[in-house]
Amino acid sequence: MDFSLWPNPERSFDELRRLVLQAEEAGWHAAYVADHFMDDKAVGEPAEVPMLESTATLAALAASTTTIRLGTLVASATYRHPAVLANWASTADQISQGRLILGLGAGWQLNEHHAYGIELGDVPTRIDRFEQYVTVVRSLLAGGTTTFAGSHYQLEAAPCRPEPVQQPLPLLLGVKGERRTMAIAAAQASIWNAWCTPEELAHRNGVLDGHCATIGRDPAEIRRTTQALVIPTATADEGQALRESSIGRPLVAGTPEQMIEDLARFAEAGCDEFIVPGWTLGDGTAASDAIAMLTESVAPALR
Numbered sequence: 001m002d003f004s005l006w007p008n009p010e011r012s013f014d015e016l017r018r019l020v021l022q023a024e025e026a027g028w029h030a031a032y033v034a035d036h037f038m039d040d041k042a043v044g045e046p047a048e049v050p051m052l053e054s055t056a057t058l059a060a061l062a063a064s065t066t067t068i069r070l071g072t073l074v075a076s077a078t079y080r081h082p083a084v085l086a087n088w089a090s091t092a093d094q095i096s097q098g099r100l101i102l103g104l105g106a107g108w109q110l111n112e113h114h115a116y117g118i119e120l121g122d123v124p125t126r127i128d129r130f131e132q133y134v135t136v137v138r139s140l141l142a143g144g145t146t147t148f149a150g151s152h153y154q155l156e157a158a159p160c161r162p163e164p165v166q167q168p169l170p171l172l173l174g175v176k177g178e179r180r181t182m183a184i185a186a187a188q189a190s191i192w193n194a195w196c197t198p199e200e201l202a203h204r205n206g207v208l209d210g211h212c213a214t215i216g217r218d219p220a221e222i223r224r225t226t227q228a229l230v231i232p233t234a235t236a237d238e239g240q241a242l243r244e245s246s247i248g249r250p251l252v253a254g255t256p257e258q259m260i261e262d263l264a265r266f267a268e269a270g271c272d273e274f275i276v277p278g279w280t281l282g283d284g285t286a287a288s289d290a291i292a293m294l295t296e297s298v299a300p301a302l303r
Contacts, residue, residue, distance in 0.1 A: 001267045001302045002029035003294065006073055006227060007278040009034050009052040016052065017064055019278065019287055024068035026295040029273055030101060031065075032073035033057050036109060043114045055080075055088050062096035071101030073193065073275070074174035077126075077133040078107035078118055083158055086140035090164040098165035101191065103172035104137065106130035106181065127180050128152065134173065134188050141169045172225070178207045186211030191223040193275075197250045198265035201226050205270040226266065227275035228252045230259070232290050256297035263302055274302075 005023040007016045020031040035054040038047035054072050061070050070092075075085060085102075093100040106126040107113070113120040120126065132150040139146040140160035148155045170190035175181035185192045186208055196204060205224055212219040228250035233239045239254020252262040266274055276294065281287040 001263070001271055002273040003299050003302075004028055004030040004032060004069075004225075004273055004275045005278060005291070006032045006034070006275050009036065009054070009057070010039075010049050011052075011278070013052060013057065013060065016057070017061065019291065020061055020065060020068065022288060022291050024065050026291065028068060028295075030069035030071055030275075031061065032071045032101075032103065032275060033061075035072050035075045035079065035105075037112055038115065040109055041111050043111050045111070047111065047115070055085075055092070058100075059088075059092050059095060062092055062099065065096070065099075067099075069099045069101055070096055071172060072103040074103035074105035074172065076105055076107040076109075077130050078113065078120060082133045082136040082153060083140060083146075083155060083160070086137045086160050089137075089169060090141060090160050090162060093164035093166055093169055094162055096165075100164070100166070101170050101172050102137070102141075103174055103191075103193065104130075104134060105174040127177070127184075130181070131184050134171065134184060138168075138171060138188060143167070176204060178204070182207050183211045183214075185222070186217060186219075187215055189222055191225055191273075193225045193227075195228070195250055196226045196269075197228075198269040198271075200250075201266060201271060202269040223272045224270050225273040225275060226250075226271055227277055228262075228266075229280045230276050230290070230294075231280050232259075232293060256293060259294075259298050260301045263298065267302055 005028055007019050033054045036051050039049040058070050089102045129152045132152050136148050136153050141164055143163045145157045145159050146155050147157055172191035172193055173185040173189040174193045175185050176194035209219040231242055231253040233254050236255050239258045242253040252259050281290040
């Protein structure tokens with residue numbers, strides 16, 4: 001099981017870059033950047049947290065790193081026209097010399113859409129738009145030109161040049177709807193992602209396998225990734241207390257031994273890549289210390 005980092009976009013760019021470079025030096029698989037413009041609050045409440053914009057951040061990271069893969073987790077289909085995003089992705093893949101992972105999602109954060117006047121739509125509309133979005137992006141990144149006549153997007157002989165280094169450029173789809181969006185992932189994704197407990201991951205892997213069987217695709221072609229809040233503790237008692245609390249997100253917590261125990265369950269459930277969110281690792285040197293601990297004391301037991 002590979003380890004990847006999802007640093008908090010609330011950090012300064014210098015701090016974020018430093019953590020990504022540390023993960024690269026430690027041999028971690030990838031670093032991801034969230035695609036948000038403000039913190040998630042109720043509509044109308046003031047957004048107070050600065051957020052680095054994802055595409056600019058990734059382009060800068062592409063020029064600052066050499067081996068670690070870089071991706072969006074995940075770019076919202078509502079924020080950029082698919083041709084705009086595909087042309088950015090192709091350029092970013094050129095800058096990184098073939099290390100980009102293009103993560104896509106249907107969009108969800110209400111206060112962002114309200115504040116900027118961006119249409120979100122109801123759930124069926126989001127899914128319909130997302131399916132067309134992924135189709136258009138894939139076609140543009142494959143080379144040649146794209147003509148598409150859909151209810152949400154229309155393109156005529158549209159180019160995307162220079163083409164990406166990777167053919168195909170891997171698409172990560174961040175979806176968990178078992179009937180429709182996971183069917184889209186089965187048809188179009190190189191990588192699938194969703195927040196999951198080990199039990200949820202095992203179940204959803206089965207759902208994804210079923211959709212692959214329906215369309216005749218080998219499910220082994222799709223890399224399975226997930227994430228959970230990671231909270232290191234000094235003692236096993238503190239770790240156990242966190243495990244028994246109701247945090248509201250999947251959780252890996254405790255001493256290195258407890259984390260190995262938790263992560264082994266993810267591996268057994270079919271996790272190919274575990275993504276470590278940076279916002280529970282602490283500030284300043286605490287985050288760097290946590291990455292070092294995971295590298296030296298946890299990851300080797302999961303390889």
